[in-house]
Amino acid sequence: MPVREVLLKGTDDRDLTKLAEYQAIGGYAGVPKARAMTPDGLIAELQAANLRGRGGAGFPMGRKASLIDRSSPKPKYLVVNADESEPGAFKDRQVMALAPHRLIEGCLIAAHAIECRDVYIFIRGEYLTEYEILQAAVDEARAANLFGEAEITVHRGAGAYICGEETALLDALEGKRGQPRPRPPFPPVQGLYDAPTQINNVCTIATVPTIMEIGAAEFAKIGVESSPGTAIFSISGNIARPGNYELELGTPMRELIYDLAGGVAGGRELKAVIPGGSSVPALSPDEIDVPLDYDSLGKIGTFFGAASLIIVDDRCCMVQLALRSSKFYMHESCGKCTPCREGTRWMVQLLEKIEAGDGELSDLDLLDSVGSRMLGRALCALADFAVYPVASYMKKWRSEFVAHVELGRCPYGGESSLEGIVSPLDAHRHHPGLEVIA
Amino acid sequence: MTDLYDAIQAERAKYPEGSRSATLHALRLAQEEHGWLSPDALREVADALDVTPAYCKAVATFYDMYHLAPVGTHLVEVCTNLSCALAGAQRVVDAFQSELGIPPGETTGDGGVTFRTVECLGGCGYATVVSVDHRYRQFVGPDDVPAIVEELRAGS
Numbered sequence A: 001m002p003v004r005e006v007l008l009k010g011t012d013d014r015d016l017t018k019l020a021e022y023q024a025i026g027g028y029a030g031v032p033k034a035r036a037m038t039p040d041g042l043i044a045e046l047q048a049a050n051l052r053g054r055g056g057a058g059f060p061m062g063r064k065a066s067l068i069d070r071s072s073p074k075p076k077y078l079v080v081n082a083d084e085s086e087p088g089a090f091k092d093r094q095v096m097a098l099a100p101h102r103l104i105e106g107c108l109i110a111a112h113a114i115e116c117r118d119v120y121i122f123i124r125g126e127y128l129t130e131y132e133i134l135q136a137a138v139d140e141a142r143a144a145n146l147f148g149e150a151e152i153t154v155h156r157g158a159g160a161y162i163c164g165e166e167t168a169l170l171d172a173l174e175g176k177r178g179q180p181r182p183r184p185p186f187p188p189v190q191g192l193y194d195a196p197t198q199i200n201n202v203c204t205i206a207t208v209p210t211i212m213e214i215g216a217a218e219f220a221k222i223g224v225e226s227s228p229g230t231a232i233f234s235i236s237g238n239i240a241r242p243g244n245y246e247l248e249l250g251t252p253m254r255e256l257i258y259d260l261a262g263g264v265a266g267g268r269e270l271k272a273v274i275p276g277g278s279s280v281p282a283l284s285p286d287e288i289d290v291p292l293d294y295d296s297l298g299k300i301g302t303f304f305g306a307a308s309l310i311i312v313d314d315r316c317c318m319v320q321l322a323l324r325s326s327k328f329y330m331h332e333s334c335g336k337c338t339p340c341r342e343g344t345r346w347m348v349q350l351l352e353k354i355e356a357g358d359g360e361l362s363d364l365d366l367l368d369s370v371g372s373r374m375l376g377r378a379l380c381a382l383a384d385f386a387v388y389p390v391a392s393y394m395k396k397w398r399s400e401f402v403a404h405v406e407l408g409r410c411p412y413g414g415e416s417s418l419e420g421i422v423s424p425l426d427a428h429r430h431h432p433g434l435e436v437i438a
Numbered sequence B: 001m002t003d004l005y006d007a008i009q010a011e012r013a014k015y016p017e018g019s020r021s022a023t024l025h026a027l028r029l030a031q032e033e034h035g036w037l038s039p040d041a042l043r044e045v046a047d048a049l050d051v052t053p054a055y056c057k058a059v060a061t062f063y064d065m066y067h068l069a070p071v072g073t074h075l076v077e078v079c080t081n082l083s084c085a086l087a088g089a090q091r092v093v094d095a096f097q098s099e100l101g102i103p104p105g106e107t108t109g110d111g112g113v114t115f116r117t118v119e120c121l122g123g124c125g126y127a128t129v130v131s132v133d134h135r136y137r138q139f140v141g142p143d144d145v146p147a148i149v150e151e152l153r154a155g156s
Helices: A020-026 A031-036 A039-049 A061-064 A089-096 A100-113 A126-144 A167-174 A202-214 A253-260 A296-301 A318-332 A338-356 A361-374 A383-398 A397-409 A422-432 B003-012 B023-034 B038-047 B053-060 B082-085 B087-101 B142-155
Strands: A077-082 A117-121 A150-157 A197-201 A230-237 A243-248 A271-276 A308-313 B074-079 B113-118 B130-132 B135-137
Touching: A020 A100, A031 A077, A031 A100, A031 A202, A031 A383, A039 A061, A039 A117, A039 A202, A061 A100, A061 A117, A061 A167, A061 A197, A077 A100, A077 A318, A089 A100, A089 A126, A089 A202, A089 A230, A100 A117, A100 A126, A100 A202, A100 A308, A117 A126, A117 B053, A126 A296, A126 A383, A126 B135, A150 B023, A167 A197, A202 A230, A230 A253, A243 A253, A243 B053, A253 A308, A253 B087, A308 A361, A308 B082, A318 A338, A318 A383, A318 A397, A318 A422, A318 B074, A318 B082, A338 A361, A338 A383, A361 A383, A361 A397, A383 A397, A422 B003, A422 B113, B003 B038, B023 B038, B038 B053, B074 B142, B082 B087, B087 B113, B087 B142, B130 B142
Parallel strands: A077 A117, A077 A197, A117 A150, A230 A308, B074 B113
Antiparallel strands: A230 A243, A271 A308, B074 B130, B130 B135
């Protein structure tokens, strides 16, 4: 599969953080082109492109725009989700650092489609350098009179994984604790400040200028029919050449792992691939002959997610992997829904018991049962995200969980690659003087 | 009125009238001025936003980047989420613990450095990621730690 660049095009040769450089390769040409179209015509073009949301859910961006209630007397808002917090994902950050004007151009085009004046880009608080680059680009574009009637405000978060969830993000943007809202009403009807709101990921919006440039029909030919376009795949963990790789959707996973990223680091044996960021079911080595697109990954029981592959080699104890993952989700559970708040804690406690060698076989059943009582029972997907990976480790590597119980200790005997890893949850617990957050 | 008050009003002006959207910015500005969100700092933010100090504290306690207790002059945060952990982040944590003489979650006796572990910083391909005063250091190994600590001690 050829390597085709959309999101990062031109970043190797030019400093696209500068407006003049971006304009020299045709940047911002899509804005007058879009504004010459009616909003209905533009939405039809975006729908024809079948650009699926890159934040993880894969919902078509054009259809989302079509759901915006443009007849509402309230203002319409466009919100860009740049809260990238999924463990394993670091792609949005690269787009903002290397091609911020592509994101801004996409914002201006999408804003015209939904007849919106105010655009908010919600960037996670930890991305300070990226915020500075993006803010400078916004200021430069505004000074060059590219905004027209539109206005773009970059809004910094303050450290909370849950704010990547779209309704929690809206609450954080409204200056509240970032907790998910019940749906319906969905954001296209009642979102930011209770007004119709379109929310899209950075990579989704930054792809829009290319649709304007080459047209929906050409764009739909990139990648595979069910998932056109490219994605930036983040690959990390025990891999020889970690980093971001922009590829057409449908590229074989094996090609990314072995040809492009050089295979497992140190020539070790592959044990597991977590293909969409830490929240999705893991794949065993015999499952990696799969095209990287939404539907193909869905068919084998996992998710495209954040297009972020975490590679795990044979030195890793799967109980420790489950425990470290669960500690993250317990730390990040916002506490609003009981199944998530309590369930994540139960998962950590049971996995700690099993890892310590104090577990019984009935604890494995209990862990399965806790997971099944969390799935689909909370306002947002964080509870599901805690369960999906752990349930997959327990199913596909069950013998390791059983071995912990039968041996009364971790079979890795202190040699697992995750041995002794300290998480923020542990540090808080060991130092009760510190404020426990989230 | 204070500079902090004026800075918070400038943030409020970016959002629709009557919204509380400037809250996160206001807390950040107050923390930058005071070093942490002391009760006095929370009162100042509350006054500038026309909300109660309790509202400000409720928001501040939700987010990891706000400090509700005093912290050191410098902040060292080591990511120990999956990708960094698989690449050996615990050895980096151990090296900081040994160089600084404190476990994660604590501040050195001289108030120079607060050291903690954090969840994913979004630098998974460049493990181990260490955020030093909010700037990322990437591909940090245990051997790099003494120089980072020396740099912080020399600069404080």
